[in-house]
Amino acid sequence: MAKPSLEPFFNPETVAVVGASSTPGKVGHTVMENMLSAGFRGKLLPVNPKGGDIMGVEAVTSVEHLPRGVDLAVVAVPRRFVIDTARELASIGCRSVIVITAGFKEVGHKGYDLEQELAGICRDADMALLGPNCLGMINSPAGVNASFAAGQPLPGNIAFFSQSGALCVAILDWARGAGIGFSKFVSLGNKALMDEADMLRYLDSDPETDVILGYVENVENGKDFLLRAETVTRNKPVIMIKSGSTAAGAKAASSHTGAIAGSDSAYGTAFRKAGVIRVRDVESLFNLALAFSEQPLPKGPNVGIVTNSGGPGILAADDAVLHGLSVPSLTPRTVMRLQEFLPGYAAFNNPVDIIGDADAERYAATMEVVAEDPTVHSLLVMLTPTAAVGIEDTAKAVARTAERCGKPVFASFIGGRRVGAGRKILREAGIPCYDFPAAAVESIYAMHSHAVRRHRPQPEYLDAYRDVERARKVLRESAARGEREVVEFRAQEVASAYGLDVPGTLLARSSEEAVRGADAIGYPVALKIASPQISHKTDVDGVAVGLKNAEAVAEAFSDITSRATRMRPDAYIAGCLVQEMAPAGSREVIVGFKRDDQFGPLLMFGLGGVYVEIVKDVALRLAPLSKQDAFEIVREIRSYLLLKGIDGGPYANFDKLEEVILTMSRLAVDLPEVLEAEFNPVLVGPERAVVADVRITLDPKVGSS
Structure with missing residues (x-):
C-alpha cells in the first residue's frame, strides 16, 4: 500500500492543535506559542472543549467543528482521548497528524495495543502519523513549529530527525548557541507509521535541505531503509548516529559468523552499503554537517596543509594518511613561488610551515599559492596562538582567500579563549573551524568518500550457476526429519548444487566403510565426525587429517566415534565423513x-x-x-x-x-x-x-x- 504524501505534513496550510491551552506550561500552550512565534502563514485552529480565545485565536470546542481536509493536526490530549480523537480526525478527512502524547508501546503491552489501534485508524484513513510519544516537527522555511520544544531554531540547510525527543531538545538548545540552523527538525517518537525511511523519501527532493542528519535506536523496516538510503546518498550526504553499539543485547548464535555479526555489526554494514556516514557522537555529527553544508566536495583525496607550527602540521598529515587521504608533495613551481615570500627557515613542502611569526598577509599569500597547486584537492589551514599572530585578522584573511580559491577550505584554530573570536569569524564566513586538526581531517575524509561513492558505477552482480531446486530438496528433507542443522554430508550437496568445488566425501558408518571410502577417494584422507548435534568438531577432537593408509583410517574412525560418544552422549553419531585432503599450500x-x-x-x-x-x-x-x-x-x-x-x-x-x-x-x-x-x-x-x-x-x- 502506497504511503500518504508528506507534503501536507511538512507544508500545511491549515494546522489544528487538539488540546490547545491558554495555560503556560501545558504542552498545548507551548505548541500554540511555537506556531505563532514561528510566523506560520496559514490558518491556525485551536481545539479546546471550553472554546474561547487562546492566545488571540478563537478556538473550536471539538474536532467535528473543524473544517474538512485539515492538513495537519497536532494532538496533545491525555492518552485516554487519543484513539477517539484520531477517529474524529479521520472522519473529517484530516491528512496528517502528530501525536505528542506519551504512554503507548514504551510503557508495555496495553500501550502497545493502543498504538497498534492508533496506527490502524491512520493507515485506513490514509493519514500520515508522526509519533506517538514525540516532540513534534519543525519546518523553518514554512514557518511551522508544531512541537513543544522551547524556542525557535535558526534557519539553515540541515535536516535532522531523531527517535529520542530528549536528544532533540538538547540539540536544539545547543545548536542555537553554536549558530547552527535547520531546514527540518523531526522527533520520530515511537514510529507507529512514520519512520526514518519516510524522512529520507521526503528529504531527498526537499530543495531546502542539503545535508540529512539522524539519530536512530533501531530500524524496524531495514530493507525499506536501505532502499531509500541508497537512493538519497547519491544526491545528498546522510550522517547518522546509531545508539546501542555494543553486542550485549544480541542473541547468541551457534556459528562463528553469528557470534561476530551482532546487531551493531549489521547496522554498521547496512549504513556502509547504503552510503550512510556513521558517527559515534553528536559533536562529530555536527562537525560533518557543517562541513557538508558549507563547503564543496573535494575532487580528490589530496590535502594541502598550511600551518604556523610544525608539530600540529605533522599530526594533521599523520591523521590524513591514517584516514586514507594523501598529503602530496607540492610541484616544483609551487615550491619556487613559496620561496619568493616565505622566510628561508620555513618548510616549503606539504605541510607548509610558515613559522610562528606569520601574519595575516603571509597566511593569505600561502593559501593562494598552495590552493593553485594542481595536486591539491582541499586545503587545511591551521593556527596556534603564538604571541606574534593576529588571530582575528588572520581569520578574516583566511575567509577572504577561501572565497577565491575554488577548493574546499577547512580550518583548525588550536587553543581556547584566545582563538575563540577567530573561530567565530570563520564559522560565520562558512569555513568549518575545528578545535583540533583530527576533526578537520575526519570531515575531509567523509566528504571525499561521499564524492567517490556518488560517482561509482552501478554494481555488477554474478549470475552464478545454481540448481536451486536440488538445494531446496535437501533442505526440505532435513526439515522433515526435524533437523535444525543440516547434516554436513547433506550440506555438502547444497554446496555442490551451487557449483562449488567440494572435496570428494563419503559417509562411513563403520571402520570398514571408512577404509573402503578412503581406498575409493585415494590417500591421504581426512576423517570428520558426522553428527547433526555437534556443530564444532574440534569441541570433541573430531577431526583427523593426513591419514595415509587403511590402518590409520580404521584407528582414527574408532578413536573419533568413541570419543564423541563419550563426550556428547546426547548426540546422534552417524559415523565419520571420509574426505579428500586439500591441495598442498592452501x-x-x-x-x-x-x-x-x-x-x-x-x-x-x-x-x-x-x-x-x-x-x-x-x-x-x-x-x-x-x-x-x-x-x-x-x-x-x-x-x-x-x-x-x-x-x-x-x-x-x-x-x-x-x-x-x-x-x-x-x-x-x-x-x-x-x-x-x-x-x-x-x-x-x-x-x-x-x-x-x-x-x-x-x-x-x-x-x-
Whole structure:
C-alpha cells in the first residue's frame, strides 16, 4: 500500500492543535506559542472543549467543528482521548497528524495495543502519523513549529530527525548557541507509521535541505531503509548516529559468523552499503554537517596543509594518511613561488610551515599559492596562538582567500579563549573551524568518500550457476526429519548444487566403510565426525587429517566415534565423513552469513583458524554482494597479505575465492529458509578454492517449499 504524501505534513496550510491551552506550561500552550512565534502563514485552529480565545485565536470546542481536509493536526490530549480523537480526525478527512502524547508501546503491552489501534485508524484513513510519544516537527522555511520544544531554531540547510525527543531538545538548545540552523527538525517518537525511511523519501527532493542528519535506536523496516538510503546518498550526504553499539543485547548464535555479526555489526554494514556516514557522537555529527553544508566536495583525496607550527602540521598529515587521504608533495613551481615570500627557515613542502611569526598577509599569500597547486584537492589551514599572530585578522584573511580559491577550505584554530573570536569569524564566513586538526581531517575524509561513492558505477552482480531446486530438496528433507542443522554430508550437496568445488566425501558408518571410502577417494584422507548435534568438531577432537593408509583410517574412525560418544552422549553419531585432503599450500578462510532481522543476510569473510576465533580479523557485507564488493571484502582484512603470499610463499587464487564469496551471497538470497550458513574452512591455493566443510542452520520460522 502506497504511503500518504508528506507534503501536507511538512507544508500545511491549515494546522489544528487538539488540546490547545491558554495555560503556560501545558504542552498545548507551548505548541500554540511555537506556531505563532514561528510566523506560520496559514490558518491556525485551536481545539479546546471550553472554546474561547487562546492566545488571540478563537478556538473550536471539538474536532467535528473543524473544517474538512485539515492538513495537519497536532494532538496533545491525555492518552485516554487519543484513539477517539484520531477517529474524529479521520472522519473529517484530516491528512496528517502528530501525536505528542506519551504512554503507548514504551510503557508495555496495553500501550502497545493502543498504538497498534492508533496506527490502524491512520493507515485506513490514509493519514500520515508522526509519533506517538514525540516532540513534534519543525519546518523553518514554512514557518511551522508544531512541537513543544522551547524556542525557535535558526534557519539553515540541515535536516535532522531523531527517535529520542530528549536528544532533540538538547540539540536544539545547543545548536542555537553554536549558530547552527535547520531546514527540518523531526522527533520520530515511537514510529507507529512514520519512520526514518519516510524522512529520507521526503528529504531527498526537499530543495531546502542539503545535508540529512539522524539519530536512530533501531530500524524496524531495514530493507525499506536501505532502499531509500541508497537512493538519497547519491544526491545528498546522510550522517547518522546509531545508539546501542555494543553486542550485549544480541542473541547468541551457534556459528562463528553469528557470534561476530551482532546487531551493531549489521547496522554498521547496512549504513556502509547504503552510503550512510556513521558517527559515534553528536559533536562529530555536527562537525560533518557543517562541513557538508558549507563547503564543496573535494575532487580528490589530496590535502594541502598550511600551518604556523610544525608539530600540529605533522599530526594533521599523520591523521590524513591514517584516514586514507594523501598529503602530496607540492610541484616544483609551487615550491619556487613559496620561496619568493616565505622566510628561508620555513618548510616549503606539504605541510607548509610558515613559522610562528606569520601574519595575516603571509597566511593569505600561502593559501593562494598552495590552493593553485594542481595536486591539491582541499586545503587545511591551521593556527596556534603564538604571541606574534593576529588571530582575528588572520581569520578574516583566511575567509577572504577561501572565497577565491575554488577548493574546499577547512580550518583548525588550536587553543581556547584566545582563538575563540577567530573561530567565530570563520564559522560565520562558512569555513568549518575545528578545535583540533583530527576533526578537520575526519570531515575531509567523509566528504571525499561521499564524492567517490556518488560517482561509482552501478554494481555488477554474478549470475552464478545454481540448481536451486536440488538445494531446496535437501533442505526440505532435513526439515522433515526435524533437523535444525543440516547434516554436513547433506550440506555438502547444497554446496555442490551451487557449483562449488567440494572435496570428494563419503559417509562411513563403520571402520570398514571408512577404509573402503578412503581406498575409493585415494590417500591421504581426512576423517570428520558426522553428527547433526555437534556443530564444532574440534569441541570433541573430531577431526583427523593426513591419514595415509587403511590402518590409520580404521584407528582414527574408532578413536573419533568413541570419543564423541563419550563426550556428547546426547548426540546422534552417524559415523565419520571420509574426505579428500586439500591441495598442498592452501590457506584456510571462512565465508559465512547470518540472517539479520532488519537487514537480511549479513555475510562475513576472514582467514580461518585463530584469525577468526581470537583475532576476529573479518570483513562484513550485506547480501547481495556485487563483484566489486567481493573484490573489496577480500582485501579489507588485515591479514590480506597472507593470502597474497609473502617472500615467494603460496598465494591464493583470488578469482576462485571471490566466486565462492559471491556464491554464498547468492545462496543467502535464494534460500530464505536458511538462517545461517558457513563454509569453514575454504581451502584456497594457487589453482582451487575448495569448500572443505559446510554448515547450514535452518530457520524454524520459514518453511522449505
